[in-house]
Amino acid sequence: MTPRAEAAGRLLAELPPAPAAWCSGLRKRYRRRLAVDDVSFAVGRGEVVGLLGPNGAGKTTVIKILLGLVRPDAGEVLLLGRPARDPRARARVGYLPELFRYQPWLTAAEVLRLHVRLAGVAVPDGERRECLAAVGLADRAGDRVGGFSKGMQQRLGLAVALVARPDLVVLDEPTSALDPIGRADVRDLLLSLRDRQVAVLLNSHLIGEVERVCDRVVILDKGRVAASGTLAELLGGREVRLRLSEVSAAAEARLAAAGRLIRTGDEFAVELPAGHDPAQGPDTVPDLVADLVALGVRVHAVEPGRISLEERLLDILRTGPGGDHR
Structure with a gap:
């Protein structure tokens, strides 16, 4: 190896890793409705970022653009340093959609086995069992999904999002069907992911949960970023x-x-x-x-x-993007 190549290698080794998710200038229109307008933000490695905003603010559309499920009219997206539509990047992303259904005739263990195969990774049986245990389904691994309550299906969805050892996890309303104990379990799970340097993008209407686990928050309103920053920056x-x-x-x-x-x-x-x-x-x-x-x-x-995050969120939404939130 030449001295120049060695120097370049050392420089690359010293550079910080690319953000887990990065987007710039996202724009998406559905006929006459502008759903997303000039949205830009990033999710760092090992960071939990909350995506907040009222219904219709564009949160789910932004998530689908990040995951390559919706093509933006404008803007750029990188996942783990690669274009979002690159299968190598998407293979390292776990996703829990807001609305999902699994085959009711499969057991919980079979659902995980199927999604591991779809991800193209090798996850031992023991590790899959540990994943079910992490979401509170250790004793239901052999039960058919058709008999699960909505909360149990939500827990299974979390297991599916985590089973392939992702570097980025995108959760769209992960606690919507869970009781207080289930929400506490999810909170602990998110904190453990952060400790393992797994990045998390969390879309949730439960502002108290966001305030407890998120390092930063991005607030969307009418398709635009109304405010963003750390909790300390937003709460003043x-x-x-x-x-x-x-x-x-x-x-x-x-x-x-x-x-x-x-x-x-x-x-x-x-x-x-x-x-x-x-x-x-x-x-x-x-x-x-x-x-x-x-x-x-x-x-x-x-x-x-x-000041609570809920108070600040209402203040920002009432003031409008670009207003004085202090």
Whole structure:
């Protein structure tokens, strides 16, 4: 090998791996309806990314474009560094669609065996049994799918998405038919995938679950990216809620100076700036309360809190893409 080739090899070895999923400028129109318009985002290796938005926002269409099931009118897609329509890339992707059906005459074990063959990989019987155990179906491996409840079929769908050892898992509403225990199981499963450096793209209406497991969130509205970022970036700073009386105009101005202010009667919610620690810095909550008392305000309660993802999502959707979400 020549010195130049050796240097190029070292450079390639030092480069980080390509994102598990990457798309840029996706656009898709169905007749007169523009379903997806200039959507761009990436899912890094070992990252859990949540795809959020109201019904009809374009989430499922984006997922189908990423997987090569729908051809976009414009834009580019790479899966694991390869074009999305490349079979070598799609073979390393696990997918749980929102609506699916398996052959009712097959057992759960036979469904997994079939999908392993379709993926073109070799997965030992023991590993397939472990996959069923991971989704809570260890004792139902020999039962026919036709007798499964909707929740059990959902668990089987998760097993199908995971059985071929994918590097990227795309889950479209994976907990829609599950009870609270099932949702907790899925949450633990997603965290274990992240620990194994498996990337996950999660589309779910259960915002609380997304907030618990996702590293980043992409919010779609009317086919466009309304906001995206880490949870810390999207949720901004922390919040302090106060119950006050005898609030003068000067006191209300002091509250507004500390952060975005929302007043409901005698309840005041102050959203502190991003990165702000309520216990440190020049504008701490104790300083705020002391200033309010000095201005003649009666302080009845002070409660620290944090903006929830649901609150931020509603704020973003109501404000609209490109608006002021802070």
